[in-house]
Amino acid sequence: MILRLLRLVKHQHKSEKSTSRMDQKNLMDHRQVLEALARALRARGAELGRLEVVAGFDAFVDELISVVGERRGSAEFTPIRDIAAFGKIILASAGHSSLREIVVHRQDAGGCTVNLLDGLAALGLSCSAFATLGEPPLACFASFAARCREVHGWGLEPGRTLCFEFADGKLMFSAISQLAAFNPESLRACLADGSYLAACRRAQLVALTNWTLFPHMTACWKLLQQEVYSRLDHRPWFFLDLVDPTGRSEADLRALIETLPGFAAAGPTVLGLNLQEASVFCRLFGLPAPQQTEAALLETAVALRARLELGQVVLHTARFAAVAEPTRASLAASFHCANPMKSTGAGDRFNAGFCLGLLLDLPSEERLLIGSAVAGCFVRAARSPSLSELASFLEEQARA
Numbered sequence: 001m002i003l004r005l006l007r008l009v010k011h012q013h014k015s016e017k018s019t020s021r022m023d024q025k026n027l028m029d030h031r032q033v034l035e036a037l038a039r040a041l042r043a044r045g046a047e048l049g050r051l052e053v054v055a056g057f058d059a060f061v062d063e064l065i066s067v068v069g070e071r072r073g074s075a076e077f078t079p080i081r082d083i084a085a086f087g088k089i090i091l092a093s094a095g096h097s098s099l100r101e102i103v104v105h106r107q108d109a110g111g112c113t114v115n116l117l118d119g120l121a122a123l124g125l126s127c128s129a130f131a132t133l134g135e136p137p138l139a140c141f142a143s144f145a146a147r148c149r150e151v152h153g154w155g156l157e158p159g160r161t162l163c164f165e166f167a168d169g170k171l172m173f174s175a176i177s178q179l180a181a182f183n184p185e186s187l188r189a190c191l192a193d194g195s196y197l198a199a200c201r202r203a204q205l206v207a208l209t210n211w212t213l214f215p216h217m218t219a220c221w222k223l224l225q226q227e228v229y230s231r232l233d234h235r236p237w238f239f240l241d242l243v244d245p246t247g248r249s250e251a252d253l254r255a256l257i258e259t260l261p262g263f264a265a266a267g268p269t270v271l272g273l274n275l276q277e278a279s280v281f282c283r284l285f286g287l288p289a290p291q292q293t294e295a296a297l298l299e300t301a302v303a304l305r306a307r308l309e310l311g312q313v314v315l316h317t318a319r320f321a322a323v324a325e326p327t328r329a330s331l332a333a334s335f336h337c338a339n340p341m342k343s344t345g346a347g348d349r350f351n352a353g354f355c356l357g358l359l360l361d362l363p364s365e366e367r368l369l370i371g372s373a374v375a376g377c378f379v380r381a382a383r384s385p386s387l388s389e390l391a392s393f394l395e396e397q398a399r400a
Contacts, residue, residue: 030398031398031399032398033365033366033369034369034394034395034397034398035394035395035398037366037369037370037394038391038392038394038395038398039391040362040366041370041387041390041391041394042387042388042391044360045124045387045388047360048123048124048125048356048387049124049125049126050126051125051126051204051205051356051359052125052126052127052128052149052199052202052203052204052205053117053120053125053126053127053128053203053204053205053206053207053355053359054127054128054129054130054196054199054200054202054203054205054206054207055113055116055117055127055128055129055130055131055206055207055208055209056113056129056130056131056196056207056208056209057113057130057131057132057154057182057208057209057210057214057217057220058111058112058113058114058131058132058159058179058209058210058213058214058243059109059110059111059113059114059129059131059132059133059134059141059158059159060110060111060114060158060159060160060161060174061107061108061109061110061138061140061158061159061160061161062107062108062109062110062111062161062163062344062345063104063106063107063108063160063161063162063163064104064105064106064107064108064163064165064342064344065102065103065104065105065162065163065164065165066079066080066102066103066105066164066165067079067080067086067100067101067102067164068080068100068101068102068103069081069085071101077101077103079103079166080166081166081167081168082166082167082168083166083168083169083171084168086164086166086171102164107140108140108344108345109140109141109143109144110161110163110344110345111131111132111158111159111209111210112209112210112241112243112348112351113129113130113131113207113209113210114129114131114133114141114144115345115348115349115352116207116209116241116348116349116351116352116355117129117144117147117148117207117352118144118147118348118352118384119348119349119351119352119353119374119378119384120352120355120356121144121147121148121384122147122383122384122385122386123352123356123374123384123385123386123387123390124386124387125356125359126149127147127148127149128148128149128150128151128152128199128202128203129144129145129148129150129151129152130152130154130190130195130196130199131151131152131153131154131158132153132154132156132157132158132159132178132179132182133145133151133152133153133154133158134153134156134157134158135153135154135156136153137151137153138158141158150195150199152190152195152196154186154190156178156179156181156182156186157178158178159174159175159176159178159179159213160174160175161173161174161175161344162174163344165340165342165343165344167338167339167340169343170343170344172344174213176213176214179213179214179215180214180215180216182214182216182217182220183216183219183220184216184219184220184223187220187223187224188223188227191227191228196228197227197228197231200228200229200232200236201232201233201234203236204236204237204359205236205237205238205239205355205358205359206229206236206237206238206239206267207238207239207240207241207351207355208221208224208238208239208240208241209240209241209243209348210241210242210243211240211242211243211245211256212242212243212244212245212247212248213243218252218255218256218259221259221262221263222259222262225259225262225263225265225266229262229263229265229266229267230265230266232266232267234267235266235267235268236266236267237267237268237269237270237355237358237359238263238264238266238267238268238269238270239269239270239272239351239355239358240260240263240269240270240271240272241271241272241348241351242256242271242273242277243277244274244276244277244280245277245280246276246280250284253280253281253284254284257308260308260309260310261309264309264310264311268311268312269310269311269312270310270311270312270313270314270354270358271304271308271310271312271313271314272314272316272347272350272351272354273304273313273314273315273316274315274316274317274347275290275292275315275317278290278300278301278304278315281304281307281308282300282303282304285303285304285307287300287303287304287307288300290315292317292319292320294320294331297315297317297320297321297322297331298322298324298329298331300315300322301313301314301315301322301323301324301329302324302329304324305324305325305326306324311325311326312324312325314354314367314368314371316334316347316350316371316372316375317334318334318336319333319334319336320332320333320334321334321350321368321371321372322368323354323364323367323368325364328364330363330364330365330368331365331368332365332368332369332372333372334372334375334376335372335373335375335376335393335397336376337376337379337380340379340380341379341380341381341382342378342379342382343379345378346375346378346379347375349371349374349375349377349378349384350371350372350374350375351371352371352374352384353367353370353371353372353373353374353375353390354367354368354370354371356370356374357370357371369394370390373390373393373394373397374390376393376397377389377390377393
């Protein structure tokens with residue numbers, strides 16, 4: 001197997017005198033790659049409106065929360081900065097009562113389907129959403145709905161997620177009891193008007209998100225394969241994002257894996273994973289736990305793709321992203337942000353950028369860079385970038 005390792009890590013802590021000639025060459029290559037990618041995206045902007053994506057099925061109302069470390073006034077406080085510090089506070093509370101103030105900054109439209117399509121629609125693609133948006137869709141989804149070609153609430157109430165955000169990650173607590181109503185019977189009723197089939201027939205990419213929080217999603221995927229995807233005359237991309245399946249049983253995971261060939265029969269299939277999600281599958285297959293190093297990330301992506309027998313497995317972290325295909329694997333550095341304005345939904349924006357790369361038939365390294373750049377823009381501005389903003393971000397990173 002050919003492993004092409006794209007080294008795009010700028011050595012920021014070396015002085016100019018100690019930088020070797022090879023480091024300087026890598027830095028020049030890094031700049032040239034980013035600048036060329038920005039030019040290519042600008043040149044192909046007119047194509048994006050003709051690209052169609054359909055996604056389902058989760059929509060959530062996300063509450064973005066900080067935990068107060070110290071309150072200094074009615075409008076001024078210092079948040080608890082990292083998860084480790086928060087964990088110490090929780091452990092110290094064992095055996096007695098404890099109280100901590102939280103600040104709910106806002107309620108956002110969320111869910112992987114909503115976030116993914118928001119990222120793609122902002123870039124200029126034509127997007128169709130089929131999700132638990134409420135019927136009619138709740139007010140917090142109005143801005144998202146206005147960006148889409150069509151939006152179908154399918155009559156189910158959205159989930160709710162409390163997103164505790166820290167500088168080094170986030171803790172998300174989801175209320176999902178209502179999602180149990182999403183089952184083959186209710187799905188069959190939603191499919192009856194033919195709108196989902198029609199959208200899939202137009203789409204170049206079909207995304208299915210959040211298997212984990214829907215207890216009947218495996219059965220629903222089988223129904224979709226039989227009733228919808230087997231009736232497609234073309235072979236669209238299928239992009240799968242499971243969401244952290246830590247709480248699901250081994251039997252559930254193995255049943256999920258058994259459905260994957262049904263997608264591959266209808267079109268080339270990509271599974272997107274973050275580090276935690278990859279860890280679950282590594283344990284299931286008896287593989288080493290994934291590590292946040294370049295070589296380990298590549299090895300994990302390659303091993304999981306082989307075990308799952310998929311066209312591609314893409315693995316993204318805050319520092320690196322890797323993709324494994326049958327004959328190659330590639331790596332790129334992420335555009336890390338030490339103080340994100342918003343981290344919830346960043347992985348979904350990575351997926352949006354990666355999917356754009358798929359639809360534009362770009363090389364694997366460039367797909368990873370676009371995904372990382374869309375996520376990088378998002379965490380810095382707390383919103384999805386336009387194509388122009390994405391290209392400008394790549395150019396800025398090339399000069400940094």
